[in-house]
Amino acid sequence: MKTSKLILSFILSITLFAQVSFAQIASTGALLTQSAAVSSKEKLIETITRKDVVEKFEQMGVDPKVIEARVASMTDEEASKIAYQIDTLPAGADAGMSIIGAIVFIFIVLLITDILGVTKVFNFTRPITN
Amino acid sequence: MKLHRALYLLFASAVMIFSSGCAPKSPLPADKHYSSSAIRVPFVAPRSELCASSSIEMLSLHWQSVGTYLPRLSLAELDSRTLIPAKGGTLQIELIAAARANGLLAYPLEPTYAALFSELEAGHPVVVLLNRAYSWYPLWHYAPITGYDAKAQAIRMHYADTPDEAVPIGTFAALWERSGNWGVVLLPPTELPTSARADKFLQAAYDLEKTGMRAEAITAYETALLRWPEDTSFLFAAGNAYYASHRLSRAEENYRKIVRIDPLHSLALNNLADLLCRSGRAEEALELLDQAKSSDARTQALIKATREEIGRGCDPLFKSPHQENSSLSH
Numbered sequence: 001m002k003t004s005k006l007i008l009s010f011i012l013s014i015t016l017f018a019q020v021s022f023a024q025i026a027s028t029g030a031l032l033t034q035s036a037a038v039s040s041k042e043k044l045i046e047t048i049t050r051k052d053v054v055e056k057f058e059q060m061g062v063d064p065k066v067i068e069a070r071v072a073s074m075t076d077e078e079a080s081k082i083a084y085q086i087d088t089l090p091a092g093a094d095a096g097m098s099i100i101g102a103i104v105f106i107f108i109v110l111l112i113t114d115i116l117g118v119t120k121v122f123n124f125t126r127p128i129t130n
Numbered sequence: 131m132k133l134h135r136a137l138y139l140l141f142a143s144a145v146m147i148f149s150s151g152c153a154p155k156s157p158l159p160a161d162k163h164y165s166s167s168a169i170r171v172p173f174v175a176p177r178s179e180l181c182a183s184s185s186i187e188m189l190s191l192h193w194q195s196v197g198t199y200l201p202r203l204s205l206a207e208l209d210s211r212t213l214i215p216a217k218g219g220t221l222q223i224e225l226i227a228a229a230r231a232n233g234l235l236a237y238p239l240e241p242t243y244a245a246l247f248s249e250l251e252a253g254h255p256v257v258v259l260l261n262r263a264y265s266w267y268p269l270w271h272y273a274p275i276t277g278y279d280a281k282a283q284a285i286r287m288h289y290a291d292t293p294d295e296a297v298p299i300g301t302f303a304a305l306w307e308r309s310g311n312w313g314v315v316l317l318p319p320t321e322l323p324t325s326a327r328a329d330k331f332l333q334a335a336y337d338l339e340k341t342g343m344r345a346e347a348i349t350a351y352e353t354a355l356l357r358w359p360e361d362t363s364f365l366f367a368a369g370n371a372y373y374a375s376h377r378l379s380r381a382e383e384n385y386r387k388i389v390r391i392d393p394l395h396s397l398a399l400n401n402l403a404d405l406l407c408r409s410g411r412a413e414e415a416l417e418l419l420d421q422a423k424s425s426d427a428r429t430q431a432l433i434k435a436t437r438e439e440i441g442r443g444c445d446p447l448f449k450s451p452h453q454e455n456s457s458l459s460h
Binding site for chain 1: 176177178179180181182184207210211213214215216217218219220221222223224225226227228230231259261262263267268269270271272290309332333336337339340341342363366367370371373397400401404428429432435436439
């Protein structure tokens with residue numbers, strides 16, 4: 001909890017510095033979203049979203065030393081996508097399947113087809129259809 | 131007897147797969163010819179769960195070898211910025227965010243073979259997300275594509291532990307389709323993707339700026355202006371970025387160019403007026419602001435605020451530039 005508060009205050013200070021210093025300037029984002037300025041309500045939502053990402057990362061075992069840099073390197077849209085969808089987003093990894101993994105995998109597939117009554121490979125299974 | 135039964139099972143499933151049309155087919159239109167390409171991308175051996183980091187590193191090494199690009203992060207830093215231990219891998223968003231933090235522009239590839247091949251022919255390696263197994267049992271993997279062998283109809287890629295493996299196009303298509311043909315072009319901001327659309331490239335460059343990479347973003351805007359010199363959006367983005375980094379004459383130049391192209395560009399008029407007022411030219415600022423008209427309520431409010439500020443007398447520019455520099459460019 002302590003680290004997340006520290007990180008949050010850091011993120012807050014960055015976003016406030018970045019946005020408050022130019023009160024009268026239309027940002028490039030204004031051009032892209034067809035609206036001139038970010039309201040304070042939107043800024044608040046954004047801050048809460050980033051706090052959610054920090055907490056999710058802490059739960060998922062991300063190295064606390066880099067959480068702050070990782071969250072700061074995301075855009076608002078990216079942070080909110082992670083905050084709401086992290087459980088269903090795919091995560092690319094190097095692992096191909098090991099031979100043992102593949103054997104276990106085939107065993108489970110055959111077990112399921114046995115139980116469904118499509119196959120009868122093992123003597124100990126009882127199909128659910130009968 | 132048992133062996134016989136196992137063979138029978140194998141044969142039956144093979145027949146089923148072939149007859150159901152599941153065997154990989156080429157996804158390329160028969161009347162189109164794509165030429166071969168081979169990009170020399172240094173190979174980084176795979177490490178468990180870190181293929182996103184390795185992919186960024188391979189492309190980063192490639193761009194170092196062909197140009198003036200210098201990475202911002204080490205491989206160890208890329209590793210720690212991409213891995214989520216509980217997921218055992220890297221999210222697409224974080225691959226993009228880490229690449230940006232490394233000083234690269236991340237342009238999302240159109241999910242088509244035409245876009246993929248146009249990048250490869252231009253010498254731009256592309257990182258793709260593949261599903262090595264089934265949609266109901268996914269094994270996700272990032273890999274850089276390093277070229278195409280037209281004769282063998284195979285995609286060349288640094289696939290897991292094999293550099294420049296030739297993956298038949300049909301197999302590649304099956305793996306790639308399961309990620310919705312997801313791919314990203316990672317390149318230094320001095321380069322433009324050949325398949326780039328102006329609006330999407332602007333978004334990618336602005337994402338760099340928003341995440342604290344303003345110098346890289348300015349380079350990207352200038353690169354885009356070489357291809358689209360009259361595009362007021364890039365002129366506006368560049369003007370704002372110069373303004374924010376206190377390069378006032380460059381900012382003013384960009385805003386004025388927009389107004390020459392589009393005299394009613396209210397946002398550019400507003401920002402130019404602000405700049406002029408803050409650099410002691412309030413009268414001209416007011417004249418320009420009078421030309422700014424908009425039907426958008428927020429823009430109207432902004433113009434009104436700028437007008438009031440000019441009436442009060444604007445703050446001189448940047449009393450403490452060091453403060454802003456240190457908070458934005460880390």
